[in-house]
Amino acid sequence: xxxxxxxxxxxxxxxxxxxxxxxxxxxxxxxxxxxxxxxxxxxxxxxxxxxxxxxxxxxxxxxxxxxxxxxxxxxxxxxxxxxxxxxxxxxxxxxxxxxxxxxxxxxxxxxxxxxxxxxxxxxxxxxxxxxxxxxxxxxxxxxxxxxxxxxxxxxxxxxxxxxxxxxxxxxxxxxxxxxxxxxxxxxxxxxxxxxxxxxxxxxxxxxxxxxxxxxxxxxxxxxxxxxxxxxxxxxxxxxxxxxxxxxxxxxxxxxxxxxxxxxxxxxxxxxxxxxxxxxxxxxxxxxxxxxxxxxxxxxxxxxxxxxxxxxxxxxxxxxxxxxxxxxxxxxxxxxxxxxxxx
Amino acid sequence: xxxxxxxxxxxxxxxxxxxxxxxxxxxxxxxxxxxxxxxxxxxxxxxxxxxxxxxxxxxxxxxxxxxxxxxxxxxxxxxxxxxxxxxxxxxxxxxxxxxxxxxxxxxxxxxxxxxxxxxxxxxxxxxxxxxxxxxxxxxxxxxxxxxxxxxxxxxxxxxxxxxxxxxxxxxxxxxxxxxxxxxxxxxxxxxxxxxxxxxxxxxxxxxxxxxxxxxxxxxxxxxxxxxxxxxxxxxxxxxxxxxxxxxxxxxxxxxxxxxxxxxxxxxxxxxxxxxxxxxxxxxxxxxxxxxxxxxxxxxxxxxxxxxxxxxxxxxxxxxxxxxxxxxxxxxxxxxxxxxxxxxxxxxxxxxxxxxxxxxxxxxxxxxxxxxxxxxxxxxxxxxxxxxxxxxxxxxxxxxxxxxxxxxxxxxxx
Numbered sequence: 001x002x003x004x005x006x007x008x009x010x011x012x013x014x015x016x017x018x019x020x021x022x023x024x025x026x027x028x029x030x031x032x033x034x035x036x037x038x039x040x041x042x043x044x045x046x047x048x049x050x051x052x053x054x055x056x057x058x059x060x061x062x063x064x065x066x067x068x069x070x071x072x073x074x075x076x077x078x079x080x081x082x083x084x085x086x087x088x089x090x091x092x093x094x095x096x097x098x099x100x101x102x103x104x105x106x107x108x109x110x111x112x113x114x115x116x117x118x119x120x121x122x123x124x125x126x127x128x129x130x131x132x133x134x135x136x137x138x139x140x141x142x143x144x145x146x147x148x149x150x151x152x153x154x155x156x157x158x159x160x161x162x163x164x165x166x167x168x169x170x171x172x173x174x175x176x177x178x179x180x181x182x183x184x185x186x187x188x189x190x191x192x193x194x195x196x197x198x199x200x201x202x203x204x205x206x207x208x209x210x211x212x213x214x215x216x217x218x219x220x221x222x223x224x225x226x227x228x229x230x231x232x233x234x235x236x237x238x239x240x241x242x243x244x245x246x247x248x249x250x251x252x253x254x255x256x257x258x259x260x261x262x263x264x265x266x267x268x269x270x271x272x273x274x275x276x277x278x279x280x281x282x283x284x285x286x287x288x289x290x291x292x293x294x295x296x297x298x299x300x301x302x303x304x305x306x307x308x309x310x311x312x313x314x315x316x317x318x319x320x321x322x323x324x325x326x327x328x329x330x331x332x333x334x335x336x337x338x339x340x341x342x
Numbered sequence: 343x344x345x346x347x348x349x350x351x352x353x354x355x356x357x358x359x360x361x362x363x364x365x366x367x368x369x370x371x372x373x374x375x376x377x378x379x380x381x382x383x384x385x386x387x388x389x390x391x392x393x394x395x396x397x398x399x400x401x402x403x404x405x406x407x408x409x410x411x412x413x414x415x416x417x418x419x420x421x422x423x424x425x426x427x428x429x430x431x432x433x434x435x436x437x438x439x440x441x442x443x444x445x446x447x448x449x450x451x452x453x454x455x456x457x458x459x460x461x462x463x464x465x466x467x468x469x470x471x472x473x474x475x476x477x478x479x480x481x482x483x484x485x486x487x488x489x490x491x492x493x494x495x496x497x498x499x500x501x502x503x504x505x506x507x508x509x510x511x512x513x514x515x516x517x518x519x520x521x522x523x524x525x526x527x528x529x530x531x532x533x534x535x536x537x538x539x540x541x542x543x544x545x546x547x548x549x550x551x552x553x554x555x556x557x558x559x560x561x562x563x564x565x566x567x568x569x570x571x572x573x574x575x576x577x578x579x580x581x582x583x584x585x586x587x588x589x590x591x592x593x594x595x596x597x598x599x600x601x602x603x604x605x606x607x608x609x610x611x612x613x614x615x616x617x618x619x620x621x622x623x624x625x626x627x628x629x630x631x632x633x634x635x636x637x638x639x640x641x642x643x644x645x646x647x648x649x650x651x652x653x654x655x656x657x658x659x660x661x662x663x664x665x666x667x668x669x670x671x672x673x674x675x676x677x678x679x680x681x682x683x684x685x686x687x688x689x690x691x692x693x694x695x696x697x698x699x700x701x702x703x704x705x706x707x708x709x710x711x712x713x714x715x716x717x718x719x720x721x722x723x724x725x726x727x728x729x730x731x732x733x734x735x736x737x738x739x740x741x742x743x744x745x746x747x748x749x750x751x752x753x754x755x
Contacts, residue, residue, distance in 0.1 A: 040432060042433075148544050158446050158449070250453075251424070255422065295413060295414070
């Protein structure tokens with residue numbers, strides 16, 4: 001009896017550490033102490049921005065990696081949340097701006113994004129592969145032009161400016177350190193949620209649907225409903241990222257949700273790798289660093305060429321992105337450690 | 343687990359690369375923000391040539407210190423302009439920033455300037471009226487004039503000398519073309535003209551057929567305020583559609599960035615009246631020596647575009663003021679800003695000084711497109727409108743009553 005209790009007491013503890021994984025713990029600690037060493041610029045413009053785009057790409061990874069649905073509309077969903085924040089909250093563009101407090105605006109914005117995402121999903125889940133890509137691209141393009149030419153709701157090309165992140169508990173959440181932790185919190189939460197979700201019954205079903213939809217349908221699963229729900233969940237992630245994005249920029253305009261940005265999201269996810277939820281974050285860091293510093297390396301005229309070349313090389317060397325690259329190096333490293341061993 | 347740790351460490355060190363904000367004592371860092379991506383790339387590159395002409399004039403030094411130019415790129419969207427400005431200020435540590443290029447970018451950078459009172463912002467060529475007229479930032483200076491000022495003299499000239507009574511407008515859909523249309527219509531409507539239709543097209547539009555179809559048939563002329571690739575696309579398609587109405591040009595529509603394009607477009611553009619801060623056939627010695635200095639820049643146009651001119655004037659003002667304060671910006675740029683606001687100097691296009699909103703008062707040139715002796719299209723100088731201020735000579739309170747420029751203001755159908 002007493003033996004059993006002891007074993008019971010010990011076992012869960014081991015499971016807990018095993019479950020989370022030492023790598024995760026180290027990474028989390030490193031990210032938590034990162035503000036001690038980084039400059040404000042690296043805190044928000046690089047790390048914060050990367051994490052926002054990481055979460056956005058994560059919502060694509062959820063759809064593409066687990067559900068087999070390639071979407072170009074994630075930035076559109078984020079844009080819906082961002083515009084909702086601008087319209088329901090306050091801005092200084094003298095157009096709309098209902099001035100609601102942030103704790104009503106944010107849930108509203110995220111809900112609007114999630115519902116729109118489910119709608120986009122509902123329209124596109126009947127298609128597959130390249131056709132899903134085309135439908136979502138059409139939605140992204142249409143939304144961009146609609147926002148650019150609609151003055152009553154979207155304020156046209158100028159969009160909305162003067163949107164402030166909330167100030168509560170005596171903290172201005174757009175200050176570098178609080179904003180970094182806000183982004184980090186959201187990134188960790190989304191990452192954990194997607195990781196947990198992928199092993200849940202729903203996640204397993206979704207992956208089974210991805211691999212063989214006809215069989216799943218024959219087994220009695222409602223394939224469309226599962227897929228649409230995945231879109232809804234991806235919409236929640238993209239919506240949250242959209243809220244952070246509008247606080248980050250302090251503004252939102254059609255340029256924020258342009259087709260080039262939609263493709264950036266896809267590039268980030270592919271560069272990082274779609275096999276594991278960490279991939280989008282790795283991809284985001286690489287892409288944001290490239291976009292920010294390429295101009296210093298090759299000058300103003302050619303820096304887009306350099307960005308393109310680096311992407312080409314990554315995808316050429318490893319079709320699975322940086323994660324795949326890691327998978328290839330790993331066996332070599334393992335053998336190295338065997339040789340170096342005592 | 344060992345490998346994961348390595349990965350985490352690698353990520354961590356990558357993210358903590360130290361910021362290189364510390365400049366050596368004998369150099370002055372100046373940020374240069376222009377559009378090196380998107381539909382305005384050609385314009386941004388010529389802006390850079392202008393700025394570098396000013397730097398070359400002082401042999402790359404000011405007050406005994408070496409000038410270091412740090413470039414930032416936007417794609418003409420306000421978000422990207424602010425992101426580039428943030429990188430220049432917060433990462434590269436510039437205390438003086440010259441830029442940006444286009445209207446909405448200027449409005450966004452002005453808003454950003456308010457959050458960085460220690461940094462001095464000097465405009466590039468962005469020419470939206472409200473960058474300086476309404477709600478200005480204390481540390482944002484504009485030695486180039488705004489889009490409405492650039493139109494000084496054109497509306498009256500089109501009505502009186504050209505005899506156009508009814509004019510339709512086609513312009514891009516953002517703050518700078520609003521300002522240009524405002525400047526043109528302010529005079530044209532006052533002279534008795536009518537504008538029955540205004541078409542606003544998005545930046546980067548490729549297909550203008552619906553816009554061309556919507557232009558009323560009975561207009562005497564079409565006023566076009568489009569920039570770069572958009573102007574070339576519209577003018578080509580208008581000609582292909584058999585359009586014959588004469589044109590009136592916005593400042594950047596008949597700029598060197600458009601005039602140097604090849605093809606039949608040339609015939610359409612000949613004789614187009616316009617107005618702006620420069621005129622190619624200006625024979626003032628100061629302008630001629632500026633053209634000669636500009637021509638030394640790699641890839642230069644036959645004659646500097648107004649972007650080269652605007653960036654040149656603003657960079658020149660920056661260098662003059664820096665020279666006055668001995669290159670000292672250690673007080674958060676306070677002395678520099680004082681020097682800038684009092685600055686008045688002779689540019690290649692006449693005297694420039696600032697008003698109380700830190701916006702330029704300068705000469706404006708009325709021009710007409712002609713073919714030069716070497717076959718290049720040029721803007722021939724017709725008339726100089728001296729010392730135009732931001733309220734176009736109208737008393738300020740009266741001018742403010744006209745309201746903020748937008749798609750519907752002004753109107754005289």
